[in-house]
Amino acid sequence: MKKKQANICISFSNIESMLLGLEQLSKTDIQILNIYSPLPVPAIHKYLKAGKTRLSQMAILGAGIGIVLAFFMQRYVMTVGYPLQLGGNPINSIVPYFPVLFECMVLGAGVAMFLTFILESKLGVRSTKKIIHNKVSDSVFVVECHSKKVPASSRECMFIDFGDDINLNQVIDEEEI
Amino acid sequence: MSDKKQAIEFGDPVRFDVNRLDQITEDLVSNVHRKPGAYWYLGMIVSSVFLMIGAYCAYRSVYLGLGTWNLNQTVVWGMSITNFIWWIGIGHAGTFISAILLLFQQKWRTSINRAAETMTLLALLCAAFFPIIHMGRQLLVFFTLPYPNTRNLGVNFSSPLVWDVFAISTYFIISLLFWYQGLIPDLATLRDRAKTPVSKWFYSTFSLGWNGSAFDWVRHEKLSYNLAVIATPLVISVHSVVSFDFATTLVPGWHSTHFPPYFVAGAIFSGFAMVQILIIVTRKVLQLETYILPVHFELMNKIILITGSLVAFAYFTEIGFSLFSDHIAERDVLFDRLSGNGSFAFYLTLFCNVLAPQLLWIKRIRTNLTASLFISMAITVGMWFERYVIVVGSLQHDHLPAKWTSYHPSLTETGLFIGTIGFFFFFFLLIMRVIPFISIVETRQTVLKQKK
Numbered sequence: 001m002k003k004k005q006a007n008i009c010i011s012f013s014n015i016e017s018m019l020l021g022l023e024q025l026s027k028t029d030i031q032i033l034n035i036y037s038p039l040p041v042p043a044i045h046k047y048l049k050a051g052k053t054r055l056s057q058m059a060i061l062g063a064g065i066g067i068v069l070a071f072f073m074q075r076y077v078m079t080v081g082y083p084l085q086l087g088g089n090p091i092n093s094i095v096p097y098f099p100v101l102f103e104c105m106v107l108g109a110g111v112a113m114f115l116t117f118i119l120e121s122k123l124g125v126r127s128t129k130k131i132i133h134n135k136v137s138d139s140v141f142v143v144e145c146h147s148k149k150v151p152a153s154s155r156e157c158m159f160i161d162f163g164d165d166i167n168l169n170q171v172i173d174e175e176e177i
Numbered sequence: 178m179s180d181k182k183q184a185i186e187f188g189d190p191v192r193f194d195v196n197r198l199d200q201i202t203e204d205l206v207s208n209v210h211r212k213p214g215a216y217w218y219l220g221m222i223v224s225s226v227f228l229m230i231g232a233y234c235a236y237r238s239v240y241l242g243l244g245t246w247n248l249n250q251t252v253v254w255g256m257s258i259t260n261f262i263w264w265i266g267i268g269h270a271g272t273f274i275s276a277i278l279l280l281f282q283q284k285w286r287t288s289i290n291r292a293a294e295t296m297t298l299l300a301l302l303c304a305a306f307f308p309i310i311h312m313g314r315q316l317l318v319f320f321t322l323p324y325p326n327t328r329n330l331g332v333n334f335s336s337p338l339v340w341d342v343f344a345i346s347t348y349f350i351i352s353l354l355f356w357y358q359g360l361i362p363d364l365a366t367l368r369d370r371a372k373t374p375v376s377k378w379f380y381s382t383f384s385l386g387w388n389g390s391a392f393d394w395v396r397h398e399k400l401s402y403n404l405a406v407i408a409t410p411l412v413i414s415v416h417s418v419v420s421f422d423f424a425t426t427l428v429p430g431w432h433s434t435h436f437p438p439y440f441v442a443g444a445i446f447s448g449f450a451m452v453q454i455l456i457i458v459t460r461k462v463l464q465l466e467t468y469i470l471p472v473h474f475e476l477m478n479k480i481i482l483i484t485g486s487l488v489a490f491a492y493f494t495e496i497g498f499s500l501f502s503d504h505i506a507e508r509d510v511l512f513d514r515l516s517g518n519g520s521f522a523f524y525l526t527l528f529c530n531v532l533a534p535q536l537l538w539i540k541r542i543r544t545n546l547t548a549s550l551f552i553s554m555a556i557t558v559g560m561w562f563e564r565y566v567i568v569v570g571s572l573q574h575d576h577l578p579a580k581w582t583s584y585h586p587s588l589t590e591t592g593l594f595i596g597t598i599g600f601f602f603f604f605f606l607l608i609m610r611v612i613p614f615i616s617i618v619e620t621r622q623t624v625l626k627q628k629k
Contacts, residue, residue: 037389038362039198040618040622048391056399074323078335084335096335099344099418103344106407107350114354118385127385130388136369139202
């Protein structure tokens with residue numbers, strides 16, 4: 001399915017106004033595509049399906065890889081590569097493997113989760129993600145919306161500054177353009 | 178319901194005297210944008226001198242060898258292993274504050290977690306330095322890693338020393354990821370406020386293109402909690418593994434089953450004391466009185482009191498083990514600690530770690546910053562001497578009376594310790610000029626919650 005282009009961007013100066021604005025927007029035909037904020041917005045799931053992530057699955061996968069690699073590494077070193085013989089008896093008990101197994105499990109899970117976070121969020125040193133408003137990291141909240149009534153030819157997101165006041169009529173009027 | 182009752186109900190007694198998000202940002206980035214004060218320069222000069230002393234002693238240790246240390250055939254682990262355990266312990270509070278307090282939803286951690294996490298990373302680097310330099314041939318440090326080689330030698334996975342390599346490396350990497358993921362949104366704030374090309378480049382590079390999208394925030398929060406979940410057992414495991422270095426040997430004074438909980442409690446105890454020292458000083462220097470409140474110190478002091486009580490209990494358990502185990506070597510070590518040539522260190526340990534923290538039962542002392550600073554300094558010193566008593570005190574009074582000897586650190590060994598203190602404070606002061614001292618995002622969240 002083709003991803004919808006944002007054509008209205010509404011900025012708010014505080015979270016309370018934004019939550020009220022979101023409540024009102026959710027009752028209209030205008031579709032909320034994304035919210036940019038200086039802090040995680042509580043109850044965001046009511047307005048946006050933003051909970052999809054594979055972090056937990058990747059953590060389990062990473063932990064599994066860590067355990068398997070650690071087990072075979074220890075088993076190889078202790079019994080095949082460089083077996084230790086004490087009084088003619090080999091030392092290859094599995095119990096002493098547990099600390100390293102645990103550490104490698106945690107390491108695998110942690111690294112896997114961090115990499116998943118970076119990849120899913122498309123973050124990186126050369127990231128080309130758009131910064132919608134240079135005050136989003138400070139105190140401004142921006143709601144990115146899509147309205148069918150705005151002509152498709154309009155490529156740029158139309159910016160509407162609400163500040164503290166929520167005037168939804170302003171958005172609806174703009175849609176009539 | 179009164180405000181006080183409400184605070185108790187939500188388990189969050191911290192209330193900041195700010196309302197606006199832009200004011201929070203302005204206040205918390207000020208340490209980066211403002212010119213550093215005289216105290217900062219003074220701190221940098223002193224820590225640079227310490228660092229240079231350490232560098233010279235490291236040069237002597239590498240160039241002339243470990244003959245410059247006062248180790249002998251009985252005391253094979255001296256001051257450097259004491260320093261290693263002390264620094265590892267200091268590094269414990271960071272992840273405790275980040276992970277365990279996050280899982281318990283203790284919002285008061287907000288003001289102290291950044292400093293504690295930074296402290297953890299630097300303390301681990303300082304700790305790692307000692308086993309490496311103790312090897313004598315430092316370039317062969319890679320021998321501790323398991324890899325196929327032509328020497329027909331592999332590492333012994335039954336040895337706690339090898340477990341230590343894995344535990345500390347894992348702890349460092351997970352702590353680094355935890356610290357960095359929390360820092361990304363704050364770096365984005367600094368990126369959007371950067372004025373010079375160098376700072377723009379620096380913050381753009383390290384903020385990784387963060388744009389505050391709701392999708393990213395959801396992942397970010399989930400990552401924080403998941404990392405906290407896996408870091409919590411890690412905190413417990415790392416110092417337990419360090420304690421196995423001693424507990425699995427037959428040396429009297431070391432061979433004991435109570436070492437893991439004793440070491441973990443001691444690590445959190447000393448770590449919190451160090452965090453408190455850093456926070457009290459930085460609060461004054463960076464004028465962060467709005468965000469670091471007396472209640473933070475009271476809560477930290479309560480944790481110090483609890484962990485201090487556990488440590489005191491461990492001391493008395495150890496004495497009980499020695500007296501009632503009917504093991505002559507164990508008893509001899511105890512009597513040597515009480516009346517031998519290392520008794521000064523033992524009594525100083527008891528004074529600093531058992532008696533001094535008892536003052537924290539009094540609320541007026543718990544909330545007094547000067548008193549908290551002095552008690553924390555006493556604990557930090559006491560915990561160093563505790564490790565000295567464990568490492569040196571036990572080794573110099575081994576099973577064989579013919580081997581009994583004494584040990585005093587040489588100037589080179591002392592200089593190395595001073596050097597790591599210089600390294601720690603030099604980089605701590607430097608990092609605090611580059612990143613916000615308090616997490617901006619978490620402060621915003623706390624303020625938002627208190628508005629409700």
